[in-house]
Amino acid sequence: MPRTTTVESPGCPPFRALTFDVLGLVKVVEARGKQGGVPKVVERWGEPESRNCVLAACIDDRKRDPMLAVARKCGKIELLNPLNGDTRVVISDASDTKPEDDPVIGLHLFRRERTEERSRSCTLLSCTTKGNAVMRSFEVMDSPEDSVSNSTTNKWNVCAAGSVLCCKVDGSENYAMVGGKGVELNIWDLDKCSKMWTAKSPLKNNLGIFTPTWFTSATFLCKEDHRKVVAGTNSHQVRLYDISAQRRPVLSFDFRETPIKAVTEDIDGYTVYVGNGSGDLASFDMRTGKLLGCFLGKCSGSIRYISRHPDFPVIASCGLDSYLRLWDVKSRQLLSAVFLKQHLNSVLFDPGFADEEPVQHTRDMPENEAQRQRVDEAQFVDEEGTLPVKRKKKKKTHKEGRDHKTPAKENNGIDKLNRKKKIKKAKTLAGNDNAL
Amino acid sequence: MGWKRKNDDVDGEDGFGGGGGGDKEKAAAAAASSASAETKEKREILPSTIKNKERRSAVHAKLKQQKTLEKRKKLKARDAAEKRALELGEEPPPKSIPRTIENTREFDETVCRPDDEEVPLSTFATSADDYLRDLFAGNDCDEFSSVLKREHTPKILITTCRFNSTRGPAFISELLEVIPNSQYYKRGTYDLKKIVEYANHKEFTSVVVVHTNRREPDALLIIGLPDGPTAHFKLSKLVLRKDIKNHGNPTGHEPELVLTNFTTRLGHRIGRLIQSLFPQEPNFRGRRVVTFHNQRDFIFFRHHRYIFDSKESKHTDSKDKKTKNDKGEKVTQEKVIARLQECGPRFTLKLVSLQHGTFDTKGGEYEWVHKPEMDTSRRRFFL
Numbered sequence: 001m002p003r004t005t006t007v008e009s010p011g012c013p014p015f016r017a018l019t020f021d022v023l024g025l026v027k028v029v030e031a032r033g034k035q036g037g038v039p040k041v042v043e044r045w046g047e048p049e050s051r052n053c054v055l056a057a058c059i060d061d062r063k064r065d066p067m068l069a070v071a072r073k074c075g076k077i078e079l080l081n082p083l084n085g086d087t088r089v090v091i092s093d094a095s096d097t098k099p100e101d102d103p104v105i106g107l108h109l110f111r112r113e114r115t116e117e118r119s120r121s122c123t124l125l126s127c128t129t130k131g132n133a134v135m136r137s138f139e140v141m142d143s144p145e146d147s148v149s150n151s152t153t154n155k156w157n158v159c160a161a162g163s164v165l166c167c168k169v170d171g172s173e174n175y176a177m178v179g180g181k182g183v184e185l186n187i188w189d190l191d192k193c194s195k196m197w198t199a200k201s202p203l204k205n206n207l208g209i210f211t212p213t214w215f216t217s218a219t220f221l222c223k224e225d226h227r228k229v230v231a232g233t234n235s236h237q238v239r240l241y242d243i244s245a246q247r248r249p250v251l252s253f254d255f256r257e258t259p260i261k262a263v264t265e266d267i268d269g270y271t272v273y274v275g276n277g278s279g280d281l282a283s284f285d286m287r288t289g290k291l292l293g294c295f296l297g298k299c300s301g302s303i304r305y306i307s308r309h310p311d312f313p314v315i316a317s318c319g320l321d322s323y324l325r326l327w328d329v330k331s332r333q334l335l336s337a338v339f340l341k342q343h344l345n346s347v348l349f350d351p352g353f354a355d356e357e358p359v360q361h362t363r364d365m366p367e368n369e370a371q372r373q374r375v376d377e378a379q380f381v382d383e384e385g386t387l388p389v390k391r392k393k394k395k396k397t398h399k400e401g402r403d404h405k406t407p408a409k410e411n412n413g414i415d416k417l418n419r420k421k422k423i424k425k426a427k428t429l430a431g432n433d434n435a436l
Numbered sequence: 437m438g439w440k441r442k443n444d445d446v447d448g449e450d451g452f453g454g455g456g457g458g459d460k461e462k463a464a465a466a467a468a469s470s471a472s473a474e475t476k477e478k479r480e481i482l483p484s485t486i487k488n489k490e491r492r493s494a495v496h497a498k499l500k501q502q503k504t505l506e507k508r509k510k511l512k513a514r515d516a517a518e519k520r521a522l523e524l525g526e527e528p529p530p531k532s533i534p535r536t537i538e539n540t541r542e543f544d545e546t547v548c549r550p551d552d553e554e555v556p557l558s559t560f561a562t563s564a565d566d567y568l569r570d571l572f573a574g575n576d577c578d579e580f581s582s583v584l585k586r587e588h589t590p591k592i593l594i595t596t597c598r599f600n601s602t603r604g605p606a607f608i609s610e611l612l613e614v615i616p617n618s619q620y621y622k623r624g625t626y627d628l629k630k631i632v633e634y635a636n637h638k639e640f641t642s643v644v645v646v647h648t649n650r651r652e653p654d655a656l657l658i659i660g661l662p663d664g665p666t667a668h669f670k671l672s673k674l675v676l677r678k679d680i681k682n683h684g685n686p687t688g689h690e691p692e693l694v695l696t697n698f699t700t701r702l703g704h705r706i707g708r709l710i711q712s713l714f715p716q717e718p719n720f721r722g723r724r725v726v727t728f729h730n731q732r733d734f735i736f737f738r739h740h741r742y743i744f745d746s747k748e749s750k751h752t753d754s755k756d757k758k759t760k761n762d763k764g765e766k767v768t769q770e771k772v773i774a775r776l777q778e779c780g781p782r783f784t785l786k787l788v789s790l791q792h793g794t795f796d797t798k799g800g801e802y803e804w805v806h807k808p809e810m811d812t813s814r815r816r817f818f819l
Contacts, residue, residue: 259799259800261801279807298807300806302792320804
C-alpha cells in the first residue's frame with residue numbers, strides 16, 4: 001500500500017510571525033489555540049516586485065505604538081505598523097551611489113528611547129554592505145507625509161575595504177557588531193561611534209594554510225552581556241569571541257560543509273542555533289562547543305534566518321526552500337512547516353501576540369472579586385514553587401483544625417469564625433485546583 | 437505452525453497404521469479429516485513457511501494457477517460487460533485507471549496550480565508561455581525572465597571538465613547541434629569561476645559544463661548567467677546519434693521545445709532554466725522537436741524530427757466516395773500521418789542540486805540539495 005508520510009505536527013503554541021521574502025511581500029503567519037494550533041498565513045502586505053526585495057527587518061515590540069522596520073533592495077527603509085501593515089514612514093537614501101550597489105545589510109530599531117524628550121520618536125541604525133552606518137532618529141506622525149526625519153542623523157563608516165555581511169546590536173543597545181567578507185569582527189560603541197574592539201584572524205593551521213576572513217553571520221551570545229560574540233564564517237566555522245579575554249577566538253569548531261548562514265542565540269545565554277547553506281540546522285552549547293543536536297526535517301534549502309520565540313521554546317527558520325519551519329527547542333522536532341511560495345529572507349516573531357491568551361484566561365475565571373484575587377494569588381504561588389508550598393498550606397490547615405478542636409467546646413462564636421475561615425480556605429484550595 | 441504440527445501428526449498416524457496394519461477405518465477417517473483441514477488451511481498459510489521443498493513448490497504452483505484462473509475470469513467478465521453495454525447502446529463501464537507511483541504520489545503543497553493565490557489570474561494568458569509566466573509572480577522577476585521575455589537571445593557556452601575524451605567530445609558535438617547559438621570552448625586549465633566570469637563579460641546567457649568520468653559523460657552543469665542558479669544533474673543512459681537505429685540528421689533550424697511534467701516550484705524553476713537555453717522563437721519549418729520529459733524526477737531528453745505525411749487512403753474508401761460524388765473520379769481522400777524520426781543524442785538527467793547564484797562549491801547557498809533523508813518514500817517527487 002502507498003505509504004504516505006504526513007508531517008506529524010504536534011502543534012504549535014500560539015504565535016504570530018512575520019516573514020519577509022524576495023519579492024518584498026510581508027506575510028503574517030499565525031497559530032491560535034492553546035494546544036496544537038496549525039499555523040496559517042493570515043495576511044499579506046505589499047505587492048510582489050523584485051525591486052522591493054526585503055534585505056533586513058527589525059521589530060520594536062513596545063506596548064504603545066509598535067514598529068516594524070523593513071529595508072528594501074531599492075534603497076528605501078520603511079517603517080510599518082506590525083499589527084496592520086500600514087506604512088508609517090518611508091526613508092529613502094539620497095546618496096549618489098545606486099542603491100543596488102550598496103544594499104542595506106543590517107537594520108536595528110532601538111527599543112529604548114535614545115532621545116528622551118519625545119515619546120513618539122524612533123531611532124534606527126542601518127548598515128550597508130560598503131560599511132556606511134547611519135543612525136537616524138525621527139518622529140512618527142499619523143500620516144507618512146508628516147513624519148519628518150530629524151536632522152540627528154549620524155553617519156560613519158565601519159570598514160574601509162571589503163563588504164559587510166552581518167551587523168547586530170546587543171541587548172543593551174549600546175554596542176554594535178560588524179563583520180563581513182574581508183572585514184574582521186568589529187565592535188562599535190554606538191554613543192561615541194567609535195571602534196571598541198577588533199578581532200584578530202586565527203593563526204594558520206598546521207598545514208600553513210590561512211583562511212581569509214569571511215564572516216557571514218554573527219550574534220551576541222546573551223542579551224545582557226555584550227562581551228561574548230558568536231560568529232559563523234564562510235569556511236563553515238563557528239567561532240566564539242570574548243572581548244574581555246583575547247582578540248582571537250576563544251572557541252571554534254566546524255559545522256558540516258557549507259557556509260554558516262544564520263546564527264541565533266537562545267535566551268538561556270549559552271545555546272546557539274546554527275543554520276548553513278545546505279539547509280542543516282543544529283544547536284550548540286557554546287560553553288563547551290558541543291553539538292546538542294540537529295534539527296531534522298527534510299529541509300533542503302539554505303537557511304537564511306533563525307529566530308527564537310521570546311516566551312515559548314520554539315524557533316522559526318526560513319530560507320531558500322520557501323518554507324517557514326517551526327521547531328521545538330527541547331526535543332528538536334519539527335512542529336510545523338508553512339509553505340510561503342517565495343524565497344524567504346527573514347522571519348520575526350511578534351512578541352506582543354502572546355498577551356491575548358492569559359488575559360482571557362483570567363477573565364473567564366470567577367465572579368466574586370475577592371475570590372478572583374485569591375485565585376490570582378494562588379496562581380502566583382503555583383508559579384513560584386509548586387509542590388512544597390501547597391503541602392505546607394495543607395499541614396497548616398490540619399494543625400489549625402486540631403488546635404481549634406479543643407477550644408471549640410468553650411466558645412461558639414470563635415468556632416463559627418473558624419468555620420468560615422475553613423470554608424474560605426477550602427474555597428481557595430478549590431480555586432487552586434482549578435487553576436492547576 | 438499449527439499446520440505443521442497437524443502434518444506431523446498425520447505422518448505419525450500413517451506410519452503407525454502402516455506398521456500395525458489394523459484399524460484401517462480409523463486411519464482413513466483421520467486422513468480424510470486432516471486432508472479437509474489441510475485444504476482449508478492451505479489457503480491461509482503462505483507457501484514460503486513450508487519447509488519441505490517439494491511440497492512448497494507444489495502448493496505454490498497450485499496457488500499461482502488459481503490466481504491466474506481468477507484473473508482470467510475477471511478479465512472475461514469485464515470484457516463481457518463492456519460488450520454487452522456496447523450492444524445495448526449503454527454507457528460502457530468506466531475504465532479503471534491503473535495505480536502507478538506517479539498518480540499516487542505524496543501530496544506536495546509546492547505543486548503549482550493555476551488558481552495560485554499569489555497571482556490573480558485576471559488577465560487571461562494567450563499562449564502557453566504567457567500562461568506560465570503569469571502563473572507566478574515569482575517567475576516574472578526571476579533570473580531567466582530577460583531571456584524568456586525575448587529581451588536577450590540566449591547564447592550558450594559549452595565546455596567540459598579538465599579531462600575529456602572519446603564519448604565526451606562526440607556528445608558535445610551533438611549538443612552543439614541541438615542547442616542553437618552555442619559555442620564550444622576548450623576547458624584548458626581554467627577555473628570554472630574564471631570561465632563564468634569570462635562568459636559574463638562576453639554576454640553569454642548560460643554555461644553548460646559536461647563532466648566526464650572514465651571517458652563517459654556522467655554529469656551536466658547548467659549555470660545561468662549573470663546571476664542565475666546553477667543546476668547540477670547526473671547524466672546517464674547516454675546514447676549518441678550513431679548508435680540510434682534509423683536516426684535522422686537535424687537541420688539548423690531553431691527547435692521547438694517540449695517540457696512536460698514540471699509541476700512543482702522547483703520543477704518550474706528547472707524547466708525555466710532549461711527553457712532559457714533555447715531560443716524562444718522556434719522555426720516551425722525545421723520540424724525539429726527537443727523534448728525534456730520529467731517522470732519520477734528523471735528528466736528524459738529526446739530529439740526528433742517530425743513530418744506530416746499525406747497518405748492516400750485505401751481504394752475502397754474512394755469507391756464509396758465515388759458513389760456519393762458525381763464528379764468524384766479524381767477525389768482521393770487524403771489522410772495526414774505524423775511520422776517521427778529520432779536524431780541527436782538520447783540521455784537522462786537527474787537533479788542533484790540547485791544552487792543559488794553561479795557556480796561556487798565552497799561558499800554557495802543551495803536552493804535544493806538532494807539529501808538521503810528525503811528518500812524515505814518511493815512516492816515522493818520533487819520536480
